[in-house]
Amino acid sequence: MRYKLILDVKRGDFDAAGEASRKIKDILQQLGVSSKVIRKVSIAGYEGEMNLAIHSLGGKIILEVGEEELSLTIKDIGPGIDNLDLAMTAGWSTADDKVRQMGFGAGMGLFNMNKHADNFLITSKIGAGTKIVMKFSLE
Amino acid sequence: MKLSLVRDLLDAVVLSGENHLEEEIYFAFGCDLMSDVLCFAREDAILLTGLVNKQVLNTVDMANMNSIIFVRNKMPSQEMIEMAKERNLLIMATRHILFESCGILYQHGMKGASQI
Ligand SMILES: Nc1ncnc2c1ncn2[C@@H]1O[C@H](COP(=O)(O)OP(=O)(O)OP(=O)(O)O)[C@@H](O)[C@H]1O
Ligand SMILES: [Mg+2]
Numbered sequence: 001m002r003y004k005l006i007l008d009v010k011r012g013d014f015d016a017a018g019e020a021s022r023k024i025k026d027i028l029q030q031l032g033v034s035s036k037v038i039r040k041v042s043i044a045g046y047e048g049e050m051n052l053a054i055h056s057l058g059g060k061i062i063l064e065v066g067e068e069e070l071s072l073t074i075k076d077i078g079p080g081i082d083n084l085d086l087a088m089t090a091g092w093s094t095a096d097d098k099v100r101q102m103g104f105g106a107g108m109g110l111f112n113m114n115k116h117a118d119n120f121l122i123t124s125k126i127g128a129g130t131k132i133v134m135k136f137s138l139e
Numbered sequence: 140m141k142l143s144l145v146r147d148l149l150d151a152v153v154l155s156g157e158n159h160l161e162e163e164i165y166f167a168f169g170c171d172l173m174s175d176v177l178c179f180a181r182e183d184a185i186l187l188t189g190l191v192n193k194q195v196l197n198t199v200d201m202a203n204m205n206s207i208i209f210v211r212n213k214m215p216s217q218e219m220i221e222m223a224k225e226r227n228l229l230i231m232a233t234r235h236i237l238f239e240s241c242g243i244l245y246q247h248g249m250k251g252a253s254q255i
Contacts (some may be wrong), residue, residue: 014194015193017194017197018193018194018197018201021197021201022197022200022201022226025200025201035203038203039182039201039202039203042200042201042202042203043177043201043202045201046177046197046198046201047174047177050194102190102192102194103171103172103173103174103188103190103192103194103195103198104172104173104174104194106172106174106175107174108172108174108175108177108178109174111178112174112177112178115178
């Protein structure tokens with residue numbers, strides 16, 4: 001392992017949302033990761049961070065950089081997702097008007113994370129929380 | 140076209156990132172939904188939007204884009220301008236509405252930036 005970082009994301013803190021992703025982008029730039037990979041990680045991480053702030057009770061983003069790949073784990077303490085197939089469907093969202101007015105709630109986030117990650121795994125349990133593990137090859 | 144021409148065509152004021160004005164841009168994306176930008180916009184495009192908040196800057200920054208045009212006379216806060224400067228993002232504001240702004244640029248050869 002070349003690098004590991006754990007960042008907290010608070011529930012409902014729309015003002016601070018995005019800071020964790022910015023930090024991750026900074027670190028990947030310092031580590032000399034290619035801009036193509038940084039873009040994919042940044043987009044997927046930022047969608048995950050916004051989901052934590054908007055939909056979860058709070059959570060963490062864990063960045064682990066290895067020699068050949070890096071992983072981004074996004075996990076929260078609840079409330080969990082009832083129907084994962086539905087949640088993954090582009091356009092499906094439970095976001096309210098306040099979230100829409102901020103430019104989110106199109107129902108594209110999980111779809112987009114899956115699109116940008118080389119490997120995407122999501123597990124969720126009502127009452128326990130949601131965990132997403134994304135892997136990105138460093139080429 | 141050069142970003143300085145974009146500024147002139149839209150009669151816009153530049154609020155940060157003047158250093159980008161001589162860069163050539165060929166593509167644009169106009170929308171208020173940040174997830175659509177993150178999903179479909181290419182990184183060498185400018186974003187035109189009527190949404191003004193910090194998440195617009197984060198979105199453009201995370202997508203490796205570097206220029207934003209706020210339409211319909213919407214002015215970003217001083218805090219947003221400082222944040223844009225820190226991240227070296229160009230932001231400008233125009234009185235034109237989104238439809239007109241896109242139309243003016245399209246008429247002058249700017250292309251849509253979807254990468255579906
Ligand atoms: N961490 C989470 N905890 C609980 N529910 C979640 C979580 N992430 C996503 N969801 C649920 O899955 C739905 C789809 O998520 P997705 O990120 O695809 O879209 P969105 O956040 O609603 O809109 P967008 O991402 O386009 O702004 C959400 O509306 C929400 O109901
Ligand atoms: Mg989302």
